[in-house]
Amino acid sequence: MKNKFHHLRNNLPKDEALKKVHSENFKRITLSFYRYVKIKNPQEMRNELWKEWNEIGCLGRIYLAHEGINAQMSVPEHHWETFVTKLYARPEFTDVPFKIGINQNPDSFWKLAIKVRDQIVADGLTMDDYDITNVGNHLSAKEFNEAMEDPETVVVDMRNHYESEIGHFDGALYHEVNTFREQLPLVAEDIKDKKDKKILLYCTGGIRCEKASAYLKHKGFKDVNQLHGGVIAYKHQVEQEGLANKFKGANYVFDGRTKEGISNEIISNCHQCGAPCDTHQNCKNKTCNLLFLQCESCKEKMNGCCTSRCKKISLWPEEKQLRYYKKNGHKTKKNFSKSIERKKNLMKKTIWEKILKFFGK
Numbered sequence: 001m002k003n004k005f006h007h008l009r010n011n012l013p014k015d016e017a018l019k020k021v022h023s024e025n026f027k028r029i030t031l032s033f034y035r036y037v038k039i040k041n042p043q044e045m046r047n048e049l050w051k052e053w054n055e056i057g058c059l060g061r062i063y064l065a066h067e068g069i070n071a072q073m074s075v076p077e078h079h080w081e082t083f084v085t086k087l088y089a090r091p092e093f094t095d096v097p098f099k100i101g102i103n104q105n106p107d108s109f110w111k112l113a114i115k116v117r118d119q120i121v122a123d124g125l126t127m128d129d130y131d132i133t134n135v136g137n138h139l140s141a142k143e144f145n146e147a148m149e150d151p152e153t154v155v156v157d158m159r160n161h162y163e164s165e166i167g168h169f170d171g172a173l174y175h176e177v178n179t180f181r182e183q184l185p186l187v188a189e190d191i192k193d194k195k196d197k198k199i200l201l202y203c204t205g206g207i208r209c210e211k212a213s214a215y216l217k218h219k220g221f222k223d224v225n226q227l228h229g230g231v232i233a234y235k236h237q238v239e240q241e242g243l244a245n246k247f248k249g250a251n252y253v254f255d256g257r258t259k260e261g262i263s264n265e266i267i268s269n270c271h272q273c274g275a276p277c278d279t280h281q282n283c284k285n286k287t288c289n290l291l292f293l294q295c296e297s298c299k300e301k302m303n304g305c306c307t308s309r310c311k312k313i314s315l316w317p318e319e320k321q322l323r324y325y326k327k328n329g330h331k332t333k334k335n336f337s338k339s340i341e342r343k344k345n346l347m348k349k350t351i352w353e354k355i356l357k358f359f360g361k
């Protein structure tokens with residue numbers, strides 16, 4: 001089975017694939033969509049979709065599971081009609097709503113990767129932890145704004161720490177976690193004495209709240225609500241309907257290089273110099289790979305790295321770096337799980353440097 005379909009993937013190295021995307025003479029539409037729906041044979045559908053989408057030049061990251069689909073992708077503008085018609089012709093995906101990205105960044109996607117998984121969002125829950133047909137109420141931006149007016153309402157940010165850091169709703173609870181999987185039990189514990197209060201959940205595009213709201217309801221929370229379509233839809237509605245914007249800062253979308261300004265203010269700081277900054281950078285030392293906020297001038301000074309040690313490694317000849325990566329690459333994952341502590345250390349150092357500078361040392 002595996003061999004039969006082994007050709008159904010892109011094999012171009014990343015830099016070449018990116019070059020190809022950059023030299024395209026047509027526009028791409030960046031979008032995301034998801035649906036919880038029963039898919040009988042995800043592997044079969046995966047192969048069909050891959051062929052169908054590869055033919056018309058779609059790129060992206062798509063997860064398929066027995067429980068549904070979660071897609072982040074780009075479609076050549078001139079093939080948009082074909083894409084939508086064919087997708088909607090599948091009974092599982094008829095009329096699935098799209099979220100169209102505002103910033104059309106050519107770096108967002110460079111290959112078409114469709115993966116079959118157990119779940120479309122990694123949450124570590126089993127079917128006994130929630131009932132996906134019993135989710136929270138879906139609120140529009142206007143309804144969400146109104147609900148937030150009540151001081152008794154509890155607003156919870158269901159995104160990762162690096163997402164909340166650059167933008168969030170005023171007064172929202174957020175958690176220092178790297179993954180949704182860690183966050184769910186933490187949220188339930190954090191607000192366990194608020195089971196009778198109105199709970200408002202939000203995330204980037206709405207998908208995480210589907211699971212989170214089902215989970216909280218299963219845990220006994222009575223009035224669970226979620227921002228329909230997430231912050232992405234919120235922005236559109238605020239603009240179209242002229243509503244008050246209660247989201248401060250930028251919305252982190254799709255991947256580390258893409259963000260959408262929601263309000264004009266920057267609420268976060270460069271982790272190295274403390275200047276206002278909402279641009280994420282993955283440390284150029286691949287074994288470190290820390291995702292942190294770095295301003296342009298620090299980026300230049302540090303060669304896109306988080307510490308001078310990482311900078312040193314990033315300046316080695318490529319071959320030496322590759323050898324080092326081969327030997328230490330396994331640490332990358334472990335490093336990621338520690339990224340919150342590592343980021344805090346960076347910030348501490350920043351404060352110390354500022355103090356020393358102040359005293360002219």
Ligand SMILES: [Zn+2]
Pocket residue numbers: 270271272273274275294295296297298299
């Ligand atoms: Zn800086």
Ligand SMILES: [Zn+2]
Pocket residue numbers: 283284285288289290305306307310
């Ligand atoms: Zn680093």
